[in-house]
Amino acid sequence: MPVSKPDSALLILGHGSTENPDSSQPCWDHAETIAASGRFASVHCAFWKEEPSFRQIWPMIEEREVYIVPNFISEGYFTREVLPRELELTGPTTVRHDGRVLHYCDPVGIHPSMTGLLTKRALEMLDGSVPPEEISLIIVGHGTGLNQKSAEAIKAQVDALRAGPVPFARVLDAYMEEPPFVADWRRLAETPNVVVVPFFIADGLHSYQDIPVMLGIESEPTEAASQREVFRHNPRHIDGRVLWYSSAIGTDPSLAEVIVDQVAHFDAHHRA
Amino acid sequence: MILADTLDARLPPGSRLVFGELLLTRRHDGLFEARHGDDTAADSGNLECLSSVGELRELAKYDASGGYRPLKTAPTLKGGWRTETESPQEFLARLDAVYPGVFAAWVAYEAGRIDAVPLRRTLDRQTGMYRLAGTIDDAAAARLRAELCGPGCLRRIVWPIDDTSPPAPVEPTTDSIPLLCLEACTFAVSRARELAKEARARAAS
Numbered sequence: 146m147p148v149s150k151p152d153s154a155l156l157i158l159g160h161g162s163t164e165n166p167d168s169s170q171p172c173w174d175h176a177e178t179i180a181a182s183g184r185f186a187s188v189h190c191a192f193w194k195e196e197p198s199f200r201q202i203w204p205m206i207e208e209r210e211v212y213i214v215p216n217f218i219s220e221g222y223f224t225r226e227v228l229p230r231e232l233e234l235t236g237p238t239t240v241r242h243d244g245r246v247l248h249y250c251d252p253v254g255i256h257p258s259m260t261g262l263l264t265k266r267a268l269e270m271l272d273g274s275v276p277p278e279e280i281s282l283i284i285v286g287h288g289t290g291l292n293q294k295s296a297e298a299i300k301a302q303v304d305a306l307r308a309g310p311v312p313f314a315r316v317l318d319a320y321m322e323e324p325p326f327v328a329d330w331r332r333l334a335e336t337p338n339v340v341v342v343p344f345f346i347a348d349g350l351h352s353y354q355d356i357p358v359m360l361g362i363e364s365e366p367t368e369a370a371s372q373r374e375v376f377r378h379n380p381r382h383i384d385g386r387v388l389w390y391s392s393a394i395g396t397d398p399s400l401a402e403v404i405v406d407q408v409a410h411f412d413a414h415h416r417a
Numbered sequence: 418m419i420l421a422d423t424l425d426a427r428l429p430p431g432s433r434l435v436f437g438e439l440l441l442t443r444r445h446d447g448l449f450e451a452r453h454g455d456d457t458a459a460d461s462g463n464l465e466c467l468s469s470v471g472e473l474r475e476l477a478k479y480d481a482s483g484g485y486r487p488l489k490t491a492p493t494l495k496g497g498w499r500t501e502t503e504s505p506q507e508f509l510a511r512l513d514a515v516y517p518g519v520f521a522a523w524v525a526y527e528a529g530r531i532d533a534v535p536l537r538r539t540l541d542r543q544t545g546m547y548r549l550a551g552t553i554d555d556a557a558a559a560r561l562r563a564e565l566c567g568p569g570c571l572r573r574i575v576w577p578i579d580d581t582s583p584p585a586p587v588e589p590t591t592d593s594i595p596l597l598c599l600e601a602c603t604f605a606v607s608r609a610r611e612l613a614k615e616a617r618a619r620a621a622s
Contacts, residue, residue: 197517204521
C-alpha cells in the first residue's frame with residue numbers, strides 16, 4: 146500500500162562528517178526525492194556530525210507526528226544508543242513533552258529490499274561484455290572497529306542473496322577490518338571477473354578513499370571532494386583480473402523508496 | 418507554515434535584517450532577497466543568482482579557497498551571490514541551507530519553547546569515544562569557549578557551563594536575527610575530549 150502521510154513529517158537521520166563533504170549528500174538527495182513525491186507534509190534531515198544536528202532539528206519541524214528513519218546501514222551503537230539518546234526517544238513511539246508523537250523506524254540497511262538493490266546495483270554496472278554467471282559479487286563492509294553490527298548486516302544480505310536466484314557465479318562478503326579482508330579479493334574470488342559493491346551509506350572516507358586502495362585501484366587515498374574519478378573507469382584490469390567497483394549502495398536513488406518503505410514497515414508492525 | 422509566517426512578519430516589505438554574514442532584504446513589492454553582507458553595496462547584476470535550496474547548500478559547503486565547511490556558522494561564507502524569491506516558505510528553506518535551523522531556534526527560544534542546555538549536561542551524556550569529554554574542569558571549559566567557539570563560530574553562546582549558572586541573556590533586536598548557540602555542538606564535544614585527554618596525559622606524567 147503506498148505511503149501517504151500528508152499530516153506527518155519525515156525525519157531522515159544521517160551520520161555526516163566533519164571531514165568529508167560527500168557524506169551527507171545521499172540523505173539530502175533522498176529527502177529531495179521524497180519531498181517531491183508529496184507523500185509527507187515535510188521532509189527533514191539531521192546529522193550526528195553536521196548541521197542541523199539531531200539536537201537542533203526540533204524547532205524546524207512543525208508537524209505533530211514525525212516518522213524518523215535512520216539512514217544507517219545496520220542496527221548497532223548508533224541506532225540503539227546514540228540516536229535514541231540524542232533525540233530523547235523512549236521506544237518505538239515517543240510522545241514528547243511538547244505533545245509531538247515520534248515514530249522511530251528501523252534503519253534502511255536492514256530492510257529486505259536492500260538484497261534486491263545490491264543485485265540491481267551490481268548488474269547495472271556491467272557492460273554486457275561478460276555474463277554475470279562468470280562474475281563474483283563481493284559485498285564489502287567495515288567490519289569490527291567502528292560498528293560491529295555492520296558485519297552482521299552484510300552477512301545477512303549475502304545469505305539472502307545466496308538463498309535466492311542470484312545471477313552471479315558466487316556471492317561473497319568481505320571487510321575492511323576483519324577477515325575475510327577486502328584486500329584479499331584476488332584470493333577470495335575464484336572467477337577472473339569480480340564486481341564489488343560497498344555496503345555503505347555514502348561515498349565518504351571508507352568507500353571512496355580507503356577501499357579503492359585495498360582493492361589496488363589506487364596506490365594511496367585520493368582527495369575526497371570528487372567521486373568521479375574512482376567510479377568512472379569501470380572495469381579495471383588488475384593483476385590479470387577484471388574488476389568493477391560501484392559507488393556506495395546508499396547513493397542509489399532507490400534508497401529513497403527504502404526510506405519510505407521503513408515508514409510503511411513501522412505502521413504495519415507497530416500501528417496495525 | 419508558522420515559521421514561514423514568522424519570517425514574513427519579521428521582514429515586512431521595505432525592511433532589512435542582518436542574519437550572521439547574510440543581509441536579508443524585502444523589496445517593496447514583497448520579493449525576498451539574501452546576499453552576503455560584504456556584497457551590500459554590490460550591483461545585483463554583478464552577483465551570481467542562486468535560485469534553489471540545493472545551490473545554496475552547495476555554496477555553504479565550501480569556503481572561498483574550496484575548503485569544506487562542516488560548521489555552517491563559521492565566519493567563512495563565500496560572497497559574490499544573491500538569491501531571491503517571492504515565497505516566505507522557500508526563502509526560509511534557502512536560509513536553512515546556509516544556516517540550518519538557526520532561524521527556527523531563535524523563534525523557539527524567543528517564545529520560551531526551548532532552553533539552552535548547560536555544557537556539563539551535554540558532555541555528561543556522551544558515550545563511547547566521547548565519554549571522556551565529561552571529565553574536563555571549568556578552566557578547560559572556559560578555554561574551549563575562548564579558543565574554539567570564539568574565533569571559529571558566529572553563534573552567540575547561550576548555554577552556561579553547568580546547571581548552577583544562568584544562561585547568557587539574549588536581548589531582542591529589531592535589525593538582526595541572532596545566531597544562538599543553545600547547546601555545545603559536535604566540534605565543542607570533540608575539543609572537550611581532546612582537552613580531557615591532554616589533562617589525563619599531564620596527570621600521568
